[in-house]
Amino acid sequence: MREREREREREMGIFAATGVIAPFPFYFWLWTNPQSWVELCGKGRDPSKVMANVSHLLKLVQFLSLFSVSYNYLSWPPPLYFWPLFLFGQFLNFRVYQLLGESGTYYGVRFGKNISWVTEFPFGVIRDPQYVGSIMSLLACLSWVPFQYILLWSLGYVFMIYVESKEDPATRAKLIS
Template identity: 35%
Template sequence: MTAIDSAAVAAITAPHLLYAFIWFMPDLWRKLFPKPIRAFQLSASILKVLQALAFFEWYSVKSREEGLKLDLLKVPIGQWGAFFLLVFLGQVLNIAVYRLLGEKGVYYGSKLGKKVAWQKGFPFNIISHPQYVGAVLTIAGPLALVWGQAPRGTVTLMGYWAALYVITAIQEQFL
């Protein structure tokens, strides 16, 4: 594994380590931050930006190493359709979760001492862990777009990224 591979894996993993830390040690998080939900939101947002930047840097470096140049004009219409559909569905789920749960619900308010009502409406009435399913669909969208023009390791790295959401969902469901 190269340095750029390690950096990308670390950046992609970081938000999930934050989620696990807060999930398993909410009292410590509350002691560290007087506004724990706001601190979680800010920390998660920063880590998400770093995650995306690290992935794009990895993709750029690997593409240059392999002499690849993404030509969006050569992407078949079906791949464009898959891209837009996956990202659209992913974001519909994410937005619906945020609208239903609000900041307190999305950022583990129930673990951080806030009352969060249990929700059964859309999208929770059609799928378990809709926010994480939405994230995975959103990750799959760009993968569909670059399919056939991406450097080696792209599917593996994005699969790892998706697997982290599965692990986080299992952690929240059973632990």
């Protein structure tokens, strides 16, 4: 009986790890092949809006995956470090979205949109503030989520920071008009 439980835990761990990293191949593909995404979305569909919708679905997959391995860890109240890490991380995420909007946040520049350069805080102070905010929010949850999943998710963000730092403007898409 104990062996069956361990096998189930292994399967849940593989499911959770797969769910946690699921968005990153999608983001990589969009970043490196933006024209194919624009064409797939077709005329009259905003590729940033479609990306946002798919990204929200993938975020739900990530959270459900984490919940599948975290239900034994849930307790209240969280440790004191939770609040400053989580709140500042979410502040960074909301601030980036506030400044860039949906098109700026969801690769609009890669999809051929003209996105204004932003210098207000947190830009110019924190490099990659949205990813930093996301990683801070994840670290805040260490008391509830096994470390390996937080690490895996964070490594996905670090990977995308690297990929996005190597942007070649010549590979940007042309919007279908």
